[in-house]
Each structure stands twice: as structure tokens, then as C-alpha cells.
Amino acid sequence: MNSGPILFLCAFLTMAASFWGLILKPYAQLATEDLRQVGVSKRLYPNNTLGLAKAGADVYRAHGCVECHTQQVRPEGQGGDIARGWGIRRTVAQDYLLEQPVQLGSLRVGPDLANVGARLPDAQWHYQHMYAPRSKVPESTMPAYKFLFRKQPITGAGSPDALQFEDDFAPEEGFEIVPTEAARALVAYLTSRRADLALFEAPVPASPDAEGDTNAAPAQAESITTPAAE
Amino acid sequence: MTDPTQNPPAAASAVSTAAIDASCRWPLMVFFGKGVGWLMIGSLLLLISSIKMHGPGFLGDTAWLGLGRVKPAAMTALAYGFGVQFAFGMLLWMLCRLGRVPLLNAPFLFLAGGAWNIGVFFGWLGILGGASTGHAYMEMPRAAWPFVFVALGLVALWGLLTFHNRSERRLYVSQWYLVAGLFWFVWAVSVAAYLLVFQPVRGVMQAVVAAWFAHDLLHLWLGAVGLAALHYFIPKLLGRPLYSRQLALFGFWTYAFFAPWGGLARLSGGPLPAWMISSGIASNAMMILPLGCIAFNLYKTIEGDLKAARENIIFRFLFCGGVALCAGWLLQILLSFRTVSATTAFTFAPMAVDHLFLLGAFGLVGFGAAYYIMPRVSGIDWPSAKLADLHFLCSVGGLILHVIGLLLAGWVQGARINNPELDFMTAIKSSIPMVGLSTLALLIFLAGQAAFFLNTQKLVCRWWSPVMRECCASVGLCRSGKVEVES
Amino acid sequence: MDPNTGTDAEPTASSRPLPAILIGILALVVFWGDSYVMDHGGDLMGKGGSFPKEVYYPVPSYAALEKLNPEDPSKKLIEIGRNGYSYYGCIGCHQPNGMGTPGVNPPLTGSEWVNAEGPNRIARIILHGLIGPITVNGQSFNSQMPPLGTAITDDEELAGIITFIRQEWGNTGSPVTAEQVAKIREETKDRTSQWKADELLAIPAAD
Numbered sequence: 001m002n003s004g005p006i007l008f009l010c011a012f013l014t015m016a017a018s019f020w021g022l023i024l025k026p027y028a029q030l031a032t033e034d035l036r037q038v039g040v041s042k043r044l045y046p047n048n049t050l051g052l053a054k055a056g057a058d059v060y061r062a063h064g065c066v067e068c069h070t071q072q073v074r075p076e077g078q079g080g081d082i083a084r085g086w087g088i089r090r091t092v093a094q095d096y097l098l099e100q101p102v103q104l105g106s107l108r109v110g111p112d113l114a115n116v117g118a119r120l121p122d123a124q125w126h127y128q129h130m131y132a133p134r135s136k137v138p139e140s141t142m143p144a145y146k147f148l149f150r151k152q153p154i155t156g157a158g159s160p161d162a163l164q165f166e167d168d169f170a171p172e173e174g175f176e177i178v179p180t181e182a183a184r185a186l187v188a189y190l191t192s193r194r195a196d197l198a199l200f201e202a203p204v205p206a207s208p209d210a211e212g213d214t215n216a217a218p219a220q221a222e223s224i225t226t227p228a229a230e
Numbered sequence: 231m232t233d234p235t236q237n238p239p240a241a242a243s244a245v246s247t248a249a250i251d252a253s254c255r256w257p258l259m260v261f262f263g264k265g266v267g268w269l270m271i272g273s274l275l276l277l278i279s280s281i282k283m284h285g286p287g288f289l290g291d292t293a294w295l296g297l298g299r300v301k302p303a304a305m306t307a308l309a310y311g312f313g314v315q316f317a318f319g320m321l322l323w324m325l326c327r328l329g330r331v332p333l334l335n336a337p338f339l340f341l342a343g344g345a346w347n348i349g350v351f352f353g354w355l356g357i358l359g360g361a362s363t364g365h366a367y368m369e370m371p372r373a374a375w376p377f378v379f380v381a382l383g384l385v386a387l388w389g390l391l392t393f394h395n396r397s398e399r400r401l402y403v404s405q406w407y408l409v410a411g412l413f414w415f416v417w418a419v420s421v422a423a424y425l426l427v428f429q430p431v432r433g434v435m436q437a438v439v440a441a442w443f444a445h446d447l448l449h450l451w452l453g454a455v456g457l458a459a460l461h462y463f464i465p466k467l468l469g470r471p472l473y474s475r476q477l478a479l480f481g482f483w484t485y486a487f488f489a490p491w492g493g494l495a496r497l498s499g500g501p502l503p504a505w506m507i508s509s510g511i512a513s514n515a516m517m518i519l520p521l522g523c524i525a526f527n528l529y530k531t532i533e534g535d536l537k538a539a540r541e542n543i544i545f546r547f548l549f550c551g552g553v554a555l556c557a558g559w560l561l562q563i564l565l566s567f568r569t570v571s572a573t574t575a576f577t578f579a580p581m582a583v584d585h586l587f588l589l590g591a592f593g594l595v596g597f598g599a600a601y602y603i604m605p606r607v608s609g610i611d612w613p614s615a616k617l618a619d620l621h622f623l624c625s626v627g628g629l630i631l632h633v634i635g636l637l638l639a640g641w642v643q644g645a646r647i648n649n650p651e652l653d654f655m656t657a658i659k660s661s662i663p664m665v666g667l668s669t670l671a672l673l674i675f676l677a678g679q680a681a682f683f684l685n686t687q688k689l690v691c692r693w694w695s696p697v698m699r700e701c702c703a704s705v706g707l708c709r710s711g712k713v714e715v716e717s
Numbered sequence: 718m719d720p721n722t723g724t725d726a727e728p729t730a731s732s733r734p735l736p737a738i739l740i741g742i743l744a745l746v747v748f749w750g751d752s753y754v755m756d757h758g759g760d761l762m763g764k765g766g767s768f769p770k771e772v773y774y775p776v777p778s779y780a781a782l783e784k785l786n787p788e789d790p791s792k793k794l795i796e797i798g799r800n801g802y803s804y805y806g807c808i809g810c811h812q813p814n815g816m817g818t819p820g821v822n823p824p825l826t827g828s829e830w831v832n833a834e835g836p837n838r839i840a841r842i843i844l845h846g847l848i849g850p851i852t853v854n855g856q857s858f859n860s861q862m863p864p865l866g867t868a869i870t871d872d873e874e875l876a877g878i879i880t881f882i883r884q885e886w887g888n889t890g891s892p893v894t895a896e897q898v899a900k901i902r903e904e905t906k907d908r909t910s911q912w913k914a915d916e917l918l919a920i921p922a923a924d
Contacts (some may be wrong), residue, residue: 001401001403001406001479002400003401004393004397004401004409005240006410007405007410007724008407008413009407009486010269010333010406010410010483010485010486011409011410011413011414012413013415014487014490015413015417015488015490017419017490018490019417019421019490021491022442022491022493022494023421023425023438023439023442024437024491025768026435026438026502026506027431027435029503029808030433030435030438030502030770031431031432031433031435031768031889033432034435037314038306039797039874040797040871040873040874041336041871041874042871046687053451054916055436061362061363061440062360062362063293063296063298063299063360064297064298064299064301064302064362064364066298066364067297067298067301067302068297070576072499072500072501073576074499074500074572075773075775077572077775077777078499078568078571078774079499079572079573079575079644079647079648080577080647080648080649080650083420083812084647084654085650088799088800088803088808090501090773091500091501092501092773093501093502093770095784096433096437096501096502097276097432097433097434097586098615099433101363101426101430101436102364102433102434102436102437102485103366103486104366104434104437104497104501105576106366106496106499106576106580106581107575107576107581108284108576108577108643108647109658112653118803118806118808118809119809119810121806121809132706133286138655139659140286140655140660141283141286141655141656141658142286143282143285143287143297144286144290144295145287145292145296146291147292147603164492164612164918168826174709177910178594181308190623194804195363196800196803196804197800197804198799198800200771200782200786201425201770201771201772201773201782203786203787203796204799204800204803206310206799214539230296240776247725254744328727330727333738391823398727402727402728402729402730404728409739462728463728464728465728465729465730465827466726466727467757471728471729471730471731472728472729472730472731473730473731473733474730474731474732474735475730475731475732475733476732476733476735477733477735477739478730480735480739484743501773502773503755503758503768503769503770503771503772503773504757504758504773504774504775504776505757505758505759505768505769505772506758507757507758507774508753508754508758508774509754510776511753511757512749512751512753512754513750514749515749515750515753516746516749516750517747519742519743523739529844569758569776626819629755698747
């Protein structure tokens with residue numbers, strides 16, 4: 001092949017084909033979706049990254065939490081995510097509609113956070129963990145984010161947000177640790193993380209430890225009497 | 231298609247290689263010189279991020295040096311500061327040499343070098359300051375991109391014009407990869423910057439664009455330039471022709487058709503419809519055909535001459551780079567399949583493959599190319615052969631240990647995380663010793679790059695001081711008047 | 718240091734005809750790739766299109782996905798409940814296996830409160846919360862449960878959750894209807910404080 005124009009044509013066609021298949025077609029399928037009414041009560045989904053949680057998403061991005069944490073739950077049969085309790089169902093595109101930026105993550109040095117708001121809803125837990133990870137997870141490899149907090153002398157009854165530490169990690173007498181705005185936002189973001197509403201493309205799989213002959217899988221109807229019979 | 235501004239073919243015995251090399255001097259000294267600087271910075275930051283795995287408190291007191299910032303800063307320095315800059319230098323030089331034309335008005339390209347480095351510096355600094363976009367290989371914030379695009383535009387324009395103005399009309403294999411690669415890169419990086427940084431798309435499409443771009447950066451740009459260099463230098467150094475032009479053409483076309491589709495395999499297990507991920511897995515597996523052809527072609531070219539050629543350090547770098555390319559693709563194919571990725575996804579293993587491509591398949595080839603090109607364009611020979619040997623040993627040795635360490639760590643990590651009986655921290659802890667091997671390996675790798683840096687700096691200084699003296703003398707700043715002319 | 722053992726001539730390539738077998742291998746490879754994608758995510762002639770965006774691995778096709786989504790009203794109630802159990806945070810205290818936390822959160826598995834003849838007591842606990850000591854399966858707990866009546870506004874959804882906890886983990890309770898829940902909600906609409914165990918024991922479990 002000695003012709004410049006043919007070479008250019010080759011480069012163009014190969015790129016155009018993959019651009020169509022990997023960018024244009026997925027764009028039409030994924031980026032044109034909108035909030036959807038889901039479930040019995042027809043709530044809009046997704047609806048969790050709003051307000052302070054949205055600001056927290058920015059703190060998450062700015063500190064590069066995505067380098068060690070993922071936010072995606074894999075289905076049964078492709079890893080042990082659901083068995084480990086990281087979600088009751090796999091995550092799908094709809095779950096990330098409101099995220100900016102979308103931070104799926106590609107390395108798990110820390111647990112997956114897609115449903116951490118369902119698993120660990122207590123803000124105080126998160127504050128303590130962020131300030132001193134080893135106060136909550138004894139052998140944690142997570143760095144301490146002390147600079148997201150402020151040490152201040154206790155005035156009056158103390159701040160309602162102050163971190164309630166046990167001995168080893170508590171500051172000296174007369175001082176308390178309080179979260180800064182950034183920490184507050186970040187924890188609001190973390191406690192809003194959940195992707196557990198059943199969707200058409202992601203029905204919730206039956207619990208693996210269902211016992212006996214009761215509803216082990218959605219398809220079984222024998223043990224369930226119709227409600228009208230009662 | 232004769233260009234009247236060019237030397238008429240009949241009159242000149244073509245332009246001499248020395249003249250071509252000299253024409254490339256300024257831009258290439260910037261690209262390679264600065265590229266080595268970024269290589270040092272990136273390797274150091276990568277080492278720091280690896281050390282943090284063992285001691286989270288290491289340099290952990292400020293936001294600037296947090297792991298979440300140091301790691302993307304390291305990858306940006308390595309991919310954009312080192313990788314793409316070296317690729318620019320290699321592209322321009324090979325196009326000039328193969329086209330038998332000098333680089334015209336090259337000092338303008340100096341602007342490109344300046345703009346690129348300023349842009350990458352702003353981007354890199356921005357990442358450390360908390361402005362990262364959050365997308366792997368696309369972390370540089372907005373401020374960096376205008377400079378980056380100015381530089382890229384200039385390089386692309388010069389590259390295309392040089393190619394168009396070539397006096398040797400027959401194309402060699404490398405030019406296919408270089409011209410196509412340049413086109414692919416401009417397309418990919420423009421689209422990715424637009425859809426991720428400037429007008430972010432909605433939802434999980436961002437992950438699609440980011441994965442597509444990461445794959446294209448590694449295989450359609452750096453990969454293409456690396457292949458161009460392998461096809462250029464191996465026959466040249468051996469003084470033999472490439473085994474088969476037809477096989478090379480077949481390899482190029484199949485590479486061009488299959489390689490662009492593999493990006494979404496990076497998101498295996500992720501929140502994307504099955505067909506998207508399967509397209510990536512299938513295309514990665516199909517790459518066995520082009521890779522097989524390319525590897526066979528190069529192997530047959532070398533066949534029988536390996537022993538003699540091994541004494542040449544440039545050949546050694548290129549050969550190891552070629553091996554890294556094959557190993558990288560075999561691993562990439564293996565890790566694509568869902569049965570394997572069920573264990574290896576989100577572990578250190580895919581990271582190992584990425585590093586093998588960036589630092590091995592491209593890096594080692596780039597080092598070899600730099601060792602060949604820099605003395606010729608500057609007119610200064612390498613100051614120290616020992617430093618070059620040290621660079622080789624530490625680069626190859628460090629890279630092998632680093633990749634093995636991460637692959638082992640990833641396998642253990644993945645298997646244990648998938649076992650719900652095991653506590654999560656226990657799973658991570660059991661992989662840390664192997665990460666330790668990788669950390670040690672990065673220290674060795676850094677030592678090698680330091681050797682390269684020293685050698686390069688000496689060369690650049692030796693080239694620069696006479697230039698400085700000449701420059702000063704010509705504007706009357708320096709009274710000694712002694713000008714050493716090097717050519 | 719002499720970096721060069723070759724000549725400074727530019728490289729050339731020999732001409733060798735391409736082995737025909739390579740074309741055959743190419744065809745095989747492309748065919749394999751195409752089948753792989755069609756088998757894993759492709760859905761030729763499927764209801765959602767040939768490359769459906771709803772089909773995520775490992776679901777094999779759009780038709781299979783439809784089967785996984787329960788349409789039978791009796792199955793649906795359990796699935797609504799399974800989802801609600803997580804969505805409203807029950808899972809955080811009572812755990813995915815319904816065992817709770819010893820000494821802190823009572824188990825639902827095998828609980829006499831959950832498996833009672835009817836949902837009167839359990840529905841009240843969920844609607845308005847619980848405070849103070851309670852004995853479940855012979856163990857004592859003394860904590861509190863927050864009210865969820867304003868969060869779970871839909872009667873069918875609450876009926877689903879109650880049905881789910883009464884029938885999951887080996888529990889043997891009967892299903893509960895939206896009408897039963899609506900009746901209980903109406904009866905207790907003026908209640909503002911959390912229930913106490915002895916108050917609940919005074920109310921019959923079933924009508």
C-alpha cells in the first residue's frame with residue numbers, strides 16, 4: 001500500500017466503524033435515558049445525588065477516592081459482590097444517571113461503595129472512619145483524612161457533630177474533633193449511596209439463604225397463596 | 231505529485247540523513263528531553279503511590295499528596311508527559327527519514343513542545359491540587375487542554391505535511407502505523423476531551439467514553455507508534471529487510487480493524503448492557519491474529535541474527551519491548567474473558583497489564599528509539615554507556631518484577647474478595663506482600679530512569695552549552711567569542 | 718558508545734506472497750467474534766432489538782429478562798417486599814438473613830411476632846415504631862425502632878414487606894393484603910408515639 005489517500009481512508013473507516021459501535025450506538029442507548037418511575041409507589045429513580053450529596057460527590061472526586069473504591073455491583077456468577085452483601089442486585093446504567101462525574105472505579109483496595117448508604121447509614125461511623133480508619137477497621141490500609149476535620153476546644157456542651165471516639169483515638173481533654181463542610185458533604189454523599197430498587201433490567205435476585213420450600217426463586221408459585229384467599 | 235519547493239529529485243542525491251536529522255533537532259530535543267523529565271516524575275510518583283499501600287500514613291498528612299491524587303498524577307506524567315511526547319518525537323523523525331525529507335520550519339514546532347509541556351504541567355498540577363476529572367487517563371482538568379490541543383494540532387499538521395511532501399513515494403510499513411495512529415489519536419483525544427471534560431455526557435456513558443479512550447491511547451496511538459518503531463529499527467539495525475511486506479500489510483489492516491473495538495472490555499462486570507462488553511472481549515480475542523502476524527514477521531526478520539544483535543543496546547530495548555507487547559496482549563486477552571475477569575476485575579491485575587503496555591510495549595521501544603535518535607539529531611554522542619546499560623537492566627528487570635508482583639497480588643486479591651466467608655481486610659492483606667514485590671520493582675525501575683535522566687541531561691547540556699555560547703556571542707552577550715560548531 | 722550496528726539506510730521489506738490460509742483464519746476469527754457477541758448480549762430478532770440495552774450479563778435474552786420480572790400478583794408481592802426490605806433500611810438492622818444483631822436488634826427469622834396468625838401487631842410496629850423492652854424467641858431486647866409509616870406510604874408496598882418477612886428465611890406466616898394494611902393504617906391514624914410491647918400484646922394478632 002503506497003497511497004496516502006488509501007491509508008487515510010483505512011484509518012478513517014476503521015475508526016468510524018468503532019466510533020459508531022462504541023460511542024454513537026451506546027450514546028443512543030444510554031445517554032438519552034431519563035429518570036424513570038419505578039415500583040409500586042412510582043417513585044422517580046434515581047433520586048439520591050441531590051443537595052449536599054451532590055457537593056459530596058465533588059469532594060469524592062477531588063480526593064481521588066475512585067483510585068481505591070469501586071461503585072459497581074457485579075451480578076451473581078461474576079464474582080462474589082452480592083454474596084458479600086455489597087448490594088442486593090447488580091448495578092445498571094440507570095443507577096448512574098445523576099452522577100457527575102461517574103466514578104465506577106477500577107481497583108478495590110477498599111470495599112465497594114455502591115450501596116454503602118444502605119449498609120452503613122450512620123454518619124458518625126463515617127466521620128470516625130474518615131478521621132481514623134483504624135478506629136473502625138483495625139487493619140485498614142486507608143489513609144487518615146485528618147485534614148477534613150478540625151480540632152477545636154469544647155465550648156459549652158460541645159458541638160453536636162463532634163466525633164464520639166473511644167479512648168485510643170479521642171483527642172486530649174477539653175478538645176473535640178468536628179467535621180469541616182467538605183467532610184459533611186462527603187459523608188452525606190456516602191450515606192446516599194444505594195442502588196437497591198428493583199428495575200426491569202435488574203430484578204432483585206432471591207436471597208441465597210432462603211430455607212425450605214418457601215419462595216427461593218421468583219418463579220416458584222406453589223407456596224404462595226393468592227392474597228384474595230385470606 | 232511533485233512539490234516545487236522541494237529539492238528536485240534529479241539534482242540532489244536526496245537529502246542526506248545528517249541534514250534530515252539536523253532539521254529535527256530543536257523540536258526533538260524538547261520532546262525527548264522533557265519527556266525523560268516527566269518519566270522521572272511519573273516513576274517517582276508511581277513508587278510513592280505503591281509505598282502508600284504498605285503504609286497509608288506515608289506522606290499522608292496533606293491533601294496534595296493523597297493516594298487519590300498521587301496515582302493519577304503519576305499516570306498523567308507517564309502517559310502524557312513521557313508517552314505521548316516520546317511518540318511525537320518518534321513520529322516526526324521516522325516520517326522525515328522514511329520520506330527522505332527534512333522537517334521544514336522546525337523551530338515552529340518548538341512552540342508545540344512548549345505548549346505541550348505547559349499544558350501537561352498545568353494538568354498535572356491541577357490533579358495534585360484536587361481538580362482531577364475522575365476519569366482514568368483523562369484526569370487533566372480544563373485548564374490544560376487548550377495548550378495540549380495547540381501542541382497536538384501543530385504536531386499533527388507538521389506530521390501530515392512532512393508525509394505529504396515526502397520525496398520517497400513508496401510507503402514503508404512504519405508510515406502506515408504512524409499516519410493512521412496520528413489520525414486515530416487526534417480523533418480519540420478530541421472526542422474524549424469534549425465528552426468528558428468540556429461537555430460531559432450523561433450517566434454511565436462517561437465510563438464508556440473513558441474506557442474507549444484509554445484503550446485507544448494505549449493501542450491506537452502509543453501502540454501504533456511502538457509498532458512503527460519496531461518495524462523501523464529492527465530491520466535497520468540488523469541490516470536486513472523485513473521478512474514480508476504482504477504479511478505486514480495484512481497485520482496492519484487486521485490491527486486497524488480489530489484493535490479499536492476492545493475498549494469496553496475494560497468495563498467487564500460493570501453497569502453496561504452485555505453486548506457492549508462482549509464486543510470488547512471478542513475484539514481483544516481477535517487481536518491474536520494481527521499480533522501473531524506481526525510477531526511472526528519480526529521474528530522471521532531477526533531469525534538467526536539474534537545473538538549478534540543482542541550486543542546492541544538499542545536492539546535489546548526494542549526486542550524486550552516487542553516481547554512486552556506480545557506478553558501484554560496475551561494477558562489482555564486472558565483477562566478479558568468473563569470466567570477470568572470474575573476473579574481479576576477490580577484487582578491489581580488489569581493495572582499490571584496497563585503498565586506493561588505503557589512502560590514495556592511502548593516505554594522500552596521508546597527508550598531504544600531515543601537512544602538511536604538523540605545523538606543523531608543533536609550531534610552529541612551518549613556520555614555514558616554504563617548509565618545506558620544500567621537503564622536497560624533496571625527498566626527490564628524492574629518492569630518484569632513489577633508486572634509479576636501485581637499479577638500475583640491481583641489474583642490473590644480477586645479470589646479472596648470473591649469468597650464471602652473472608653473478611654475484606656483479610657483479603658486485601660494477603661495480597662500486600664506481592665504488592666511489596668511490585669514496590670521494590672518500582673524502586674529498581676526508578677533507579678533505571680534516573681540513570682537515563684542523568685545520561686540525557688548530560689547530553690542535552692553538552693548540546694545546549696555551545697548553542698548557548700553561540701547564541702550569546704551572536705547577540706554580543708559573551709565576549710569570549712569561542713564558538714564550537716557541532717554538527 | 719556506538720549505538721548502531723546496521724547501516725544508516727532506511728529499512729525495506731521483502732516481498733513474499735501472503736499464505737492463503739491467513740484469509741481462512743481471518744474468516745474463522747471474524748465468525749467466532751460475531752458468534753461470541755451474539756451469544757453474550759446479542760439477541761437476534763429479540764423484542765428489545767438485536768443489541769438490547771436492557772440485557773445485562775448473565776441474562777441471555779430479552780425474553781429471559783421478562784421471565785425474571787414477576788407478573789403473577791402473588792409472586793409480585795414477595796418481590797416488592799424483598800426490595801422494600803432493603804430500600805427502607807430494614808436490612809441494616811435486621812440483616813440480610815433476618816437474624817438481627819444479638820442484644821441489639823431482634824431477629825425476624827422464627828420470631829413469634831412475625832409468624833403470628835395475623836399482621837396486626839407487626840404492621841403497627843412498622844408504621845409507628847417500637848420502644849422499650851420486648852422479648853423475641855426468648856431473648857430480651859430493649860432498644861427502639863423508628864416509625865416508617867410516613868416513609869412507606871403505599872399500602873401494597875407495606876403489605877409486600879410484611880408478606881416477605883413472614884415467608885422468607887423459613888418463616889411460615891400467611892401473606893398479607895394491601896386492604897389489611899389500609900385497615901390497620903386507618904385504625905391507627907391518630908397514633909403519634911412508638912408502640913410498647915405490652916400495648917401490642919393487648920391487641921389480637923389476627924382479626
